[in-house]
Amino acid sequence: MKRALLSTLLLFFLGTASSQSAPSPMGVPPTPNATPDPQIGPQPGPATLPGTREQMKKMQRELNIARQKQLKDDSTRLLQLATDLKDSVDKTNEHILSLDVVKKAEEIEKLAKHIKTNMRDEMR
Numbered sequence: 001m002k003r004a005l006l007s008t009l010l011l012f013f014l015g016t017a018s019s020q021s022a023p024s025p026m027g028v029p030p031t032p033n034a035t036p037d038p039q040i041g042p043q044p045g046p047a048t049l050p051g052t053r054e055q056m057k058k059m060q061r062e063l064n065i066a067r068q069k070q071l072k073d074d075s076t077r078l079l080q081l082a083t084d085l086k087d088s089v090d091k092t093n094e095h096i097l098s099l100d101v102v103k104k105a106e107e108i109e110k111l112a113k114h115i116k117t118n119m120r121d122e123m124r
Helices: 002-020 052-091 099-123
Strands: none
Touching (some): 052 099
């Protein structure tokens, strides 16, 4: 989720930066902040837009809040699955291993790996 959101944001910012610095015809380098329409005048680039840093910080805070919520939800789900697994194992005996127990163990493993990966990505 984090990677998808960050890559979307990166593509958005790269798209806006590349659209403003498109090469002009005949190999002549573009004039910075120049537009072909004299009525519009020069436009500020992405680095000079007011509020850009504040918007980025706000987006990062929102991403962190969403990541933390997802981590809490996943951890709660992991605890519930582990409790269900223990209850299922307590109901079996040494000669019977339920397919349900194996499926729950695999689901726990998958969720634990997902949580671990997300925590690692958050640290980077």
